[in-house]
Amino acid sequence: xxxxxxxxxxxxxxxxxxxxxxxxxxxxxxxxxxxxxxxxxxxxxxxxxxxxxxxxxxxxxxxxxxxxxxxxxxxxxxxxxxxxxxxxxxxxxxxxxxxxxxxxxxxxxxxxxxxxxxxxxxxxxxxxxxxxxxxxxxxxxxxxxxxxxxxxxxxxxxxxxxxxxxxxxxxxxxxxxxxxxxxxxxxxxxxxxxxxxxxxxxxxxxxxxxxxxxxxxxxxxxxxxxxxxxxxxxxxxxxxxxxxxxxxxxxxxxxxxxxxxxxxxxxxxxxxxxxxxxxxxxxxxxxxxxxxxxxxxxxxxxxxxxxxxxxxxxxxxxxxxxxxxxxxxxxxxxxxxxxxxxxx
Amino acid sequence: xxxxxxxxxxxxxxxxxxxxxxxxxxxxxxxxxxxxxxxxxxxxxxxxxxxxxxxxxxxxxxxxxxxxxxxxxxxxxxxxxxxxxxxxxxxxxxxxxxxxxxxxxxxxxxxxxxxxxxxxxxxxxxxxxxxxxxxxxxxxxxxxxxxxxxxxxxxxxxxxxxxxxxx
Numbered sequence: 001x002x003x004x005x006x007x008x009x010x011x012x013x014x015x016x017x018x019x020x021x022x023x024x025x026x027x028x029x030x031x032x033x034x035x036x037x038x039x040x041x042x043x044x045x046x047x048x049x050x051x052x053x054x055x056x057x058x059x060x061x062x063x064x065x066x067x068x069x070x071x072x073x074x075x076x077x078x079x080x081x082x083x084x085x086x087x088x089x090x091x092x093x094x095x096x097x098x099x100x101x102x103x104x105x106x107x108x109x110x111x112x113x114x115x116x117x118x119x120x121x122x123x124x125x126x127x128x129x130x131x132x133x134x135x136x137x138x139x140x141x142x143x144x145x146x147x148x149x150x151x152x153x154x155x156x157x158x159x160x161x162x163x164x165x166x167x168x169x170x171x172x173x174x175x176x177x178x179x180x181x182x183x184x185x186x187x188x189x190x191x192x193x194x195x196x197x198x199x200x201x202x203x204x205x206x207x208x209x210x211x212x213x214x215x216x217x218x219x220x221x222x223x224x225x226x227x228x229x230x231x232x233x234x235x236x237x238x239x240x241x242x243x244x245x246x247x248x249x250x251x252x253x254x255x256x257x258x259x260x261x262x263x264x265x266x267x268x269x270x271x272x273x274x275x276x277x278x279x280x281x282x283x284x285x286x287x288x289x290x291x292x293x294x295x296x297x298x299x300x301x302x303x304x305x306x307x308x309x310x311x312x313x314x315x316x317x318x319x320x321x322x323x324x325x326x327x328x329x330x331x332x333x334x335x336x337x338x339x340x341x342x343x344x
Numbered sequence: 345x346x347x348x349x350x351x352x353x354x355x356x357x358x359x360x361x362x363x364x365x366x367x368x369x370x371x372x373x374x375x376x377x378x379x380x381x382x383x384x385x386x387x388x389x390x391x392x393x394x395x396x397x398x399x400x401x402x403x404x405x406x407x408x409x410x411x412x413x414x415x416x417x418x419x420x421x422x423x424x425x426x427x428x429x430x431x432x433x434x435x436x437x438x439x440x441x442x443x444x445x446x447x448x449x450x451x452x453x454x455x456x457x458x459x460x461x462x463x464x465x466x467x468x469x470x471x472x473x474x475x476x477x478x479x480x481x482x483x484x485x486x487x488x489x490x491x492x493x494x495x496x497x498x499x500x501x502x503x504x505x506x507x508x509x510x511x
Contacts (some may be wrong), residue, residue, distance in 0.1 A: 320379030
């Protein structure tokens with residue numbers, strides 16, 4: 001059920017909430033929903049009257065609707081991650097206000113700063129020209145360096161430590177596999193024996209993590225903004241968790257994000273990517289772990305597509321991108337099997 | 345309906361692209377239209393007209409032919425042309441086939457669980473051979489899924505803009 005209402009209703013609720021937060025009347029202009037994101041809803045919200053802001057300030061509002069893919073949502077993990085990374089070498093928008101109380105805006109939400117720049121699309125055809133060489137290299141260097149910086153953050157004394165739940169280098173992979181196994185049990189509308197086979201393989205081959213790090217969970221082209229060749233912000237912290245840093249390497253290097261090229265996330269030659277990451281992070285990347293997490297990432301992607309298909313089937317929403325996503329389960333599982341085959 | 349299913353899909357996609365997207369500014373709405381185009385292209389390779397109304401039409405014909413044949417025989421006419429006769433064969437419905445496939449996949453899942461439980465007692469070569477056969481079939485199922493799928497349009501759906509050659 002949609003408890004958020006239309007955009008003018010939402011604008012009114014936002015104005016009331018922000019006025020309470022800042023202790024002054026604010027005016028909210030026409031809000032605009034972005035087509036990006038397949039789970040949380042993302043809006044641009046022009047607000048006038050915020051203390052310290054001259055004129056109108058654009059805020060980003062992220063809403064986790066009760067009909068969304070991984071509902072019920074909480075803004076907590078994203079906010080904890082963003083607060084834990086303030087002052088680090090990871091560029092990200094500043095988190096302002098958030099709440100999980102659906103009485104306020106109809107769903108859990110997070111307001112954050114609108115960072116400058118544009119997203120680089122990961123999905124392009126093989127015959128489309130690649131990125132300009134100098135621009136690509138500049139982005140690739142930052143893409144690796146920011147990831148290493150994220151994985152180096154000492155999180156134990158930061159807000160995100162509340163998400164640790166007893167995770168250790170030894171159990172990080174197994175905890176992760178079991179999480180996605182549960183998601184598949186929740187969302188699959190029919191048996192997927194190859195997914196079951198993949199889960200068995202993943203459980204039997206869990207690597208030990210070099211250390212437990214903050215893992216973005218969806219680190220790839222499309223989830224950062226760039227301006228004039230400079231990465232201005234890492235976005236979409238919805239899947240953030242603590243785990244093996246190799247997980248982000250596996251996800252970023254999925255073939256789905258290569259855009260028909262042989263470059264990781266359309267940016268980096270694989271050998272160079274892993275070598276530079278090793279140098280920046282201070283441990284040698286384990287290619288066995290990368291392949292393991294590529295296989296797990298493909299299972300995770302298949303689970304996401306299963307969720308999309310089920311949510312649409314149950315009439316939780318009519319977003320027509322969801323059944324289109326749901327048609328990609330086979331592609332993910334087939335690729336997962338190939339990856340495991342190569343890793344065995 | 346006198347047009348072919350596939351041609352209608354092509355026409356709908358062309359209209360959405362040429363007549364709707366060209367007049368639509370909102371990015372999210374454009375993403376939805378690309379979602380529709382993506383699904384229509386999937387229907388084109390997976391679907392066709394329902395057989396129910398064709399079955400009803402053929403049933404009606406067969407009943408009429410049977411009645412005509414009975415009438416001609418009753419009146420002693422033997423030189424009439426041969427008419428189609430007999431029960432119309434009932435095709436298996438897609439829902440029945442999907443249930444059969446799902447039963448099969450459930451059986452593969454049970455088989456994998458059994459193999460794992462018996463790994464200590466069964467000969468390793470036997471376990472490997474059974475698993476290979478099962479996986480080969482699972483792969484075939486996925487390959488068929490992929491063969492009957494349209495090109496995903498994630499770029500268009502998440503940006504609201506045309507990014508590559510039209511399918």
